[in-house]
Amino acid sequence: MGGQMIMDSKKVIYFYFIIALVLFSLQLPFGIYLASSYALSYPQWVVDLIPFSTARAVHTNLLVLWMLLGFMGGGYFIAMAEGGLNKIFSPFLALLQLIILFIAGVTGIIGFFFGWTQGRPLLELPFQMDLLVILGAVIFLLNITATMYRGWVQNRKFSAISFILLLGVIFTALLYIPGIFFYKNITMDWTAWWVVIHLWVEGSWELIASAVLAFLLAVLTGVDRKAINKWLYIEAGLVLFTGIVGIGHHFYWTGHPDYWLWIGASFSVLEPLPLLLMYWDAKRHLEHKPEFLSSLVGTLMFWSVVLHFIGAGVWGGFMTLPFVNYWTHGTQLTVSHGHLAFYGAFALLLFAVFYVLMSQFKGIKNLFEKRGVISFKIMTGSMIAMTLFFLMAGTIQVCLERIAGWSYVEAQEWMRWWMGFAAIAGAGFAAGAAIMVYDLFFLKEKSLNSK
Numbered sequence: 001m002g003g004q005m006i007m008d009s010k011k012v013i014y015f016y017f018i019i020a021l022v023l024f025s026l027q028l029p030f031g032i033y034l035a036s037s038y039a040l041s042y043p044q045w046v047v048d049l050i051p052f053s054t055a056r057a058v059h060t061n062l063l064v065l066w067m068l069l070g071f072m073g074g075g076y077f078i079a080m081a082e083g084g085l086n087k088i089f090s091p092f093l094a095l096l097q098l099i100i101l102f103i104a105g106v107t108g109i110i111g112f113f114f115g116w117t118q119g120r121p122l123l124e125l126p127f128q129m130d131l132l133v134i135l136g137a138v139i140f141l142l143n144i145t146a147t148m149y150r151g152w153v154q155n156r157k158f159s160a161i162s163f164i165l166l167l168g169v170i171f172t173a174l175l176y177i178p179g180i181f182f183y184k185n186i187t188m189d190w191t192a193w194w195v196v197i198h199l200w201v202e203g204s205w206e207l208i209a210s211a212v213l214a215f216l217l218a219v220l221t222g223v224d225r226k227a228i229n230k231w232l233y234i235e236a237g238l239v240l241f242t243g244i245v246g247i248g249h250h251f252y253w254t255g256h257p258d259y260w261l262w263i264g265a266s267f268s269v270l271e272p273l274p275l276l277l278m279y280w281d282a283k284r285h286l287e288h289k290p291e292f293l294s295s296l297v298g299t300l301m302f303w304s305v306v307l308h309f310i311g312a313g314v315w316g317g318f319m320t321l322p323f324v325n326y327w328t329h330g331t332q333l334t335v336s337h338g339h340l341a342f343y344g345a346f347a348l349l350l351f352a353v354f355y356v357l358m359s360q361f362k363g364i365k366n367l368f369e370k371r372g373v374i375s376f377k378i379m380t381g382s383m384i385a386m387t388l389f390f391l392m393a394g395t396i397q398v399c400l401e402r403i404a405g406w407s408y409v410e411a412q413e414w415m416r417w418w419m420g421f422a423a424i425a426g427a428g429f430a431a432g433a434a435i436m437v438y439d440l441f442f443l444k445e446k447s448l449n450s451k
C-alpha cells in the first residue's frame with residue numbers, strides 16, 4: 001500500500017497466527033483454575049482476586065478471540081490463494097485490524113478483573129469495546145471482499161470456497177450486532193445472546209469451517225475441485241437449513257412459546273447430518289492420498305471431522321431433545337459438549353491451518369513432525385479424558401440435583417472428584433499445547449537422521 005511501507009501479506013497473516021497461539025495459551029490456565037475451584041476450596045483472597053465468573057469470562061473470551069483471529073488470518077490467505085493473487089488487498093489494513101482487535105480484546109479482558117463486564121457468557125465485552133470490535137470487523141470485511149474482488153477482476157477467479165467463506169464471515173459479523181445491546185427483558189436478552197452464540201457456532205462458523213476444510217482438502221490432496229465443491233454446497237446448505245431454525249433448542253425454558261419445543265427438536269436433530277457428511281467427505285478425500293492421511297496435518301484434519309461429529313453432532317444431538325434437555329440443561333453435560341465440539345470443530349482445524357500455512361511461510365518443504373504429533377496426541381487424549389470427566393460430573397449432577405432434587409451445593413459435593421480429574425486432564429492438555437505452540441514458533445525441516 002502507498003509504496004512507503006511494503007508489507008508482506010504472509011507476514012501479516014503469520015502475526016495473526018502468533019497472536020492467536022498466545023491467546024490460546026493464556027486461555028488454558030484459566031480453565032484449570034475453573035475446574036480446580038470446583039474440586040478444592042480456594043482461600044477467600046484468591047477468590048477475591050480472581051472470582052470464578054471472571055476466570056470463566058477470561059477463559060471463554062480468549063477462546064472466541066483466538067479462534068476469530070485464526071479464522072481471519074486463514075480467511076485472508078484463502079481469499080488470496082483462491083483469487084490467484086500473491087498479496088491481499090491491503091496488508092497494512094490487515095495489520096491495523098489485528099492491532100485494533102487485540103487492543104479491544106486485551107482491554108476487555110483486563111476490564112473483567114475490575115468488574116467491567118456486560119454479563120452474558122462469551123460476550124461479556126462492554127459496549128465501548130464492542131465498538132472497537134465492530135471497527136475491526138468492518139475493516140476485515142472490506143479487506144477480504146476487496147481481495148476476492150481483485151482476484152475476480154485480475155484473474156477471473158472466485159471459487160465456491162471463497163463464496164462460502166465470504167458468506168460465513170459476513171454472517172459472523174452481522175450476527176455480532178444483536179449481542180452488543182442490553183435488553184431489559186430477560187427473555188429478549190437470552191434470545192439475542194443465542195442469536196450470536198448458536199448461530200455463530202452452528203451456522204456461520206460452521207460455514208467458515210467447511211470452506212477452510214474444503215480449501216485444505218483441495219490444496220493438499222489434489223482431489224478434483226468439482227467433487228469438493230459439490231460436497232461443500234451440500235454441507236453449507238444443510239448447515240443453514242438445520243442450524244438456523246435449530247436455534248429453537250435454546251428456547252425451551254427461557255420464556256418462549258411452547259411451539260419452540262417442537263421446532264427446536266425437529267430441526268436440531270437433523271444438525272448432525274451435515275457433520276456426518278463432512279466427516280465422510282473428508283475421510284474419502286483424505287484417503288485419496290494415504291500417505292497424507294498419516295501425516296501430521298492429515299491426522300489433525302481427520303480427527304477434527306471425527307470429534308466435530310461426535311462432540312457437536314452426537315453429544316449435542318443427545319441434549320437437543322426436549323425430554324433430555326429438561327434434565328440436563330445447564331449442567332456439566334453441557335460443558336462436556338461445549339469442550340469436545342469446540343475442540344474438534346474449530347481448534348483442531350485451526351491447528352491444521354497453522355501447521356500448513358506457518359510452515360509454508362517459512363519455506364519448509366518437509367516438515368519435522370514429531371513434536372507436532374506428540375502434542376496432538378497429548379492434547380487430544382487429554383481433551384477426550386476431560387470431556388469424559390465432565391460427563392461423569394454432569395451425570396451425577398443430573399441424578400442428584402435434577403432427579404433426586406438435592407440442592408446445588410449438596411450435589412456439588414459428589415461431583416468434586418470428577419472436576420478435580422478434569423483439572424488434572426486440563427494440566428495434561430496444557431502441557432501438550434505448550435509443546436505445540438513451541439513447535440509452531442520454531443518449525444523446522446525434517447533432517448535426514450531424525451526419522
Ligand code: HEM
Nearest residue numbers: 028031032034035334335338339342343347422423426429
Ligand atoms: C486446560 C484445559 C481446560 C480446562 C481444565 C477447562 C475447564 C473449563 C471449566 C471448568 C469451565 C467452566 C464450566 C462451568 O461454568 O461450570 C470451562 C468453560 C468453557 N471452556 Fe474450558 N477448559 C479447558 C480448555 C478449553 C479449550 C481448549 C476449549 C475450546 C476448545 C474450552 C472451551 C470452553 C467453553 C466453550 C466453555 C464454556 C462452556 C459452557 O458454557 O458450557 N476450554 N472450561
Ligand code: HEM
Nearest residue numbers: 201249268271312316317319320329330334338341342345
Ligand atoms: C461446532 C458446533 C458446536 C459448538 C462449538 C457448540 C458449543 C456449545 C456450547 C459452548 C454450549 C453451551 C453454551 C452455554 O450454555 O454456555 C452449547 C449448548 C448446547 N448445544 Fe452446542 N455446540 C455445537 C453444535 C451443536 C449441535 C450440532 C447441537 C445439536 C444437534 C447442539 C446442541 C446444543 C444444546 C441443546 C445446547 C444447550 C444445552 C443446555 O441446555 O444446557 N450443539 N453448545
Ligand SMILES: [Fe+2]
Nearest residue numbers: 198202247249
Ligand atoms: Fe445451539
